[in-house]
Amino acid sequence: MAKPSLAVWKFASCDGCQLSLLDLEDELLAVADGIDIAHFPEATTAHRGGPYDVSLVEGSITTPADLTRIQEIRAQSGMLVAIGACATTGGIQALRNLADIDEFVRVVYARPAYIQTLATSTAIADHVKVDLELAGCPINKYQLLEVVQALLVGRKPTLPTYSVCVECKERGTSCVMVADGVACLGPITRAGCGAICPAFARGCYGCFGPSESPNVDSLAAWWDELGVARPDLVRALRTFNVNAPQFKEASTRYAQE
Amino acid sequence: MKRAILAPTDLDNLIAVLSERGFEVLGPTLDSGVVTLSSIDSTADLPEGIRDEMSPGRYYIKATSDGELFGYAVGPTSLKPTLFPSRRQVWTTENTDQGIIFRSSVPDLRPVAVIGARPCDAAAMAVQDEALLGGPYIDTDYARRRRDLFLVVVNCTRPASTCFCASMGTGPAVSEGFDIALTELKLDTRHFFVAESGSERGQEVLDQLGLDPADPDDEELVRVALEVAADSMERTLDPVDAYSVLRAQPEHPYWETIVERCLTCANCTMVCPTCFCVTTEPVTSLGDESAGEERRWDSCFSLDYSFMGGSPVRETVESRYRQWLTHKLSTWFDQFGTSGCVGCGRCITWCPVGIDLTEEVRHLREQIDA
Numbered sequence: 001m002a003k004p005s006l007a008v009w010k011f012a013s014c015d016g017c018q019l020s021l022l023d024l025e026d027e028l029l030a031v032a033d034g035i036d037i038a039h040f041p042e043a044t045t046a047h048r049g050g051p052y053d054v055s056l057v058e059g060s061i062t063t064p065a066d067l068t069r070i071q072e073i074r075a076q077s078g079m080l081v082a083i084g085a086c087a088t089t090g091g092i093q094a095l096r097n098l099a100d101i102d103e104f105v106r107v108v109y110a111r112p113a114y115i116q117t118l119a120t121s122t123a124i125a126d127h128v129k130v131d132l133e134l135a136g137c138p139i140n141k142y143q144l145l146e147v148v149q150a151l152l153v154g155r156k157p158t159l160p161t162y163s164v165c166v167e168c169k170e171r172g173t174s175c176v177m178v179a180d181g182v183a184c185l186g187p188i189t190r191a192g193c194g195a196i197c198p199a200f201a202r203g204c205y206g207c208f209g210p211s212e213s214p215n216v217d218s219l220a221a222w223w224d225e226l227g228v229a230r231p232d233l234v235r236a237l238r239t240f241n242v243n244a245p246q247f248k249e250a251s252t253r254y255a256q257e
Numbered sequence: 258m259k260r261a262i263l264a265p266t267d268l269d270n271l272i273a274v275l276s277e278r279g280f281e282v283l284g285p286t287l288d289s290g291v292v293t294l295s296s297i298d299s300t301a302d303l304p305e306g307i308r309d310e311m312s313p314g315r316y317y318i319k320a321t322s323d324g325e326l327f328g329y330a331v332g333p334t335s336l337k338p339t340l341f342p343s344r345r346q347v348w349t350t351e352n353t354d355q356g357i358i359f360r361s362s363v364p365d366l367r368p369v370a371v372i373g374a375r376p377c378d379a380a381a382m383a384v385q386d387e388a389l390l391g392g393p394y395i396d397t398d399y400a401r402r403r404r405d406l407f408l409v410v411v412n413c414t415r416p417a418s419t420c421f422c423a424s425m426g427t428g429p430a431v432s433e434g435f436d437i438a439l440t441e442l443k444l445d446t447r448h449f450f451v452a453e454s455g456s457e458r459g460q461e462v463l464d465q466l467g468l469d470p471a472d473p474d475d476e477e478l479v480r481v482a483l484e485v486a487a488d489s490m491e492r493t494l495d496p497v498d499a500y501s502v503l504r505a506q507p508e509h510p511y512w513e514t515i516v517e518r519c520l521t522c523a524n525c526t527m528v529c530p531t532c533f534c535v536t537t538e539p540v541t542s543l544g545d546e547s548a549g550e551e552r553r554w555d556s557c558f559s560l561d562y563s564f565m566g567g568s569p570v571r572e573t574v575e576s577r578y579r580q581w582l583t584h585k586l587s588t589w590f591d592q593f594g595t596s597g598c599v600g601c602g603r604c605i606t607w608c609p610v611g612i613d614l615t616e617e618v619r620h621l622r623e624q625i626d627a
Contacts, residue, residue, distance in 0.1 A: 155539055162522075165609070169343065179291050215516075218519070219610065
C-alpha cells in the first residue's frame with residue numbers, strides 16, 4: 001500500500017504549529033516512515049505536486065490572495081486539517097476584526113497603496129470545508145501525532161473538547177482559581193494542552209479556545225468576585241482566539257457595558 | 258476492640274512498621290498551597306499546624322503553631338486517584354507470526370498504606386466497592402489495589418464549613434472499612450492519638466507498636482471532640498428527602514436556573530470520591546504496529562459522555578447537571594442501595610463558581626413545595 005502523502009501549508013501565522021511536526025523528535029523518523037511528505041517548505045525544498053491525501057493548514061485568511069489559494073489547496077487535498085488558533089479561529093491577528101484595518105495600514109506601512117489586505121482575519125473553515133481542527137497556540141504536538149497515528153490505521157483521533165479542568169484533575173494539579181484566587185480561563189477552555197499553565201501556578205489564558213459548552217457569563221461573574229476589572233476580562237478573552245464566536249460575543253458585550 | 262494511646266513518636270513507628278511490611282505509605286502533605294495525598298517517610302512530612310478553610314469555590318490554608326498533625330478537614334484528593342487512577346492502560350496488542358496477541362495490562366504495583374484518610378473517604382470507598390466490585394462485572398485493577406490497601410483513618414475533629422458528613426451518616430467518626438482509626442487530641446499539656454483497630458491486621462500492627470491502653474477519660478475526650486465536630490457542621494443534607502425531591506419533578510423550571518451558573522467544567526465529578534464514570538480511548542503507535550486501549554475518568558458533564566446515535570443525549574446544561582445530581586443523590590439508591598454522596602463537600606469547594614449541592618437540593622425542595 002502506498003504511503004499517504006502529506007502537504008503542509010501556511011497562511012497568516014508564525015510557523016510555530018507546523019514546526020510542531022519537526023518538534024516530534026522521538027517520533028519523527030516513524031512519522032516520515034509512515035507518510036510521504038510531499039510539500040513542507042519549512043522542512044525541505046523538495047516539492048511534489050498534488051493531489052495530496054492529507055493537508056495540514058496553518059494560519060488564517062487575511063489577504064485576497066489567500067482567498068484563492070485556500071480554494072486551490074482544498075481542491076487538491078483529500079483530508080484537510082486546520083492546525084492552530086490562527087487556522088481554527090483567526091488567531092491573535094483577528095484583533096483587526098475589532099478595529100479599522102485602513103488605519104492600521106496607514107500607521108504601519110510607509111506606502112499603504114502597496115498593501116492588499118482583507119478587513120478581517122478568519123478561520124480556514126470560514127472559507128472551505130475543514131475535516132478536522134487542532135486547537136491551540138501553539139497546537140500540542142502529541143495531538144498532531146495522534147491525528148497522524150489515527151489516520152494511518154483509519155480510526156477516529158481522540159481530541160477532547162471538554163474543559164482544561166479535566167486535564168488539571170487528571171494530572172493532580174490543584175485548582176489555581178479555588179486555592180489561590182488566580183483568574184483562570186480553564187473552565188471555559190478546550191482541553192488538549194495537558195493543562196500546562198495551571199501546573200506552573202498560572203491561570204489558563206485560553207489559547208485552545210472555547211470548550212464544547214463554555215459558560216462565559218458564569219465565569220465572568222466569578223472573575224468579578226476575584227476582583228478582576230471588566231476591561232481586564234475583555235482583554236483575557238481577546239487574545240489568540242478573539243474571533244472564536246463565544247469569546248467574541250461575550251467580550252463584545254462586556255466591552256459595551 | 259480495645260483502644261490504645263498513640264504518641265506522635267508512635268506515629269513515626271507506625272509509618273516505619275507499615276514501610277517494613279512492604280507498603281508505600283501515603284499521607285497528607287502540603288503541596289502548592291493545598292493539603293493533598295503523597296508519599297511520606299515520617300511525621301515530619303505531615304502538614305503540622307495547618308488548617309484549611311473552605312467556602313463554595315474557595316480554599317484557604319492557614320498556618321498555626323499548635324502542632325496538630327491532622328488539624329484540617331479534606332483537600333481535593335480523596336482515595337479515588339489511589340484506588341481508581343485517572344488514567345490507566347487496559348490492554349495492549351502485539352503483532353506476532355501467529356497473529357495479533359491481546360494482553361491485559363497488569364501494572365507492577367506496590368501495596369499502598371494511607372495514613373490520614375477521613376471517615377468520608379472510607380465511606381466513599383465503600384460506595385465505590387459496591388459499584389466496582391458489587392456486581393457480576395468486577396474491576397480487577399480496582400480489586401487488586403483495594404485488596405492491598407492498608408487504611409489508617411483519622412477521625413475529623415475540625416470539619417470545614419463545606420462538610421456535611423454528619424447529616425449523611427458517614428462521619429465525623431469512621432465506623433467501618435478501616436484497619437486502624439485514630440483520633441487526634443491536642444490538650445494544653447498532652448498531644449496524643451486514641452487508636453482502635455478495625456481489622457485483624459490492623460490489630461497486629463497496633464500490637465507491634467506496643468502501646469498503652471487508653472483509659473476511660475481519654476475515650477470520653479474522643480467522644481466529646483467528635484460530638485463537638487458533628488455539631489459544628491454548618492451544612493446538612495437529608496439523604497432520604499433528597500432521594501424523593503430529586504426524582505419528583507425532572508421537568509421543573511428550577512433546573513433551568515442552573516444554566517446561569519454551571520460551567521459544565523466537570524470539576525465536581527473529578528473531585529467526587531464516588532464518581533466512577535470512565536471512557537476508553539484507543540492507542541496506536543507508528544513504529545511497531547502495536548495497539549492498545551486506555552481508560553480515563555469521564556464525566557456526565559462532557560458532551561461525549563452521552564453521545565449516542567449521532568448526537569449527545571444530554572446536550573443542554575440543565576440536563577447534564579440534573580443527571581449528575583439526580584444520580585448522585587437519588588437513583589444511586591436504586592442502583593446500589595445507598596446515596597452516592599458521602600458529604601465530603603469537595604464538589605462545593607472545588608466548583609470554580611461555588612455551586613453548592615446542599616443549597617440546590619434545598620431550593621428545589623422549596624420550589625416544589627411552593
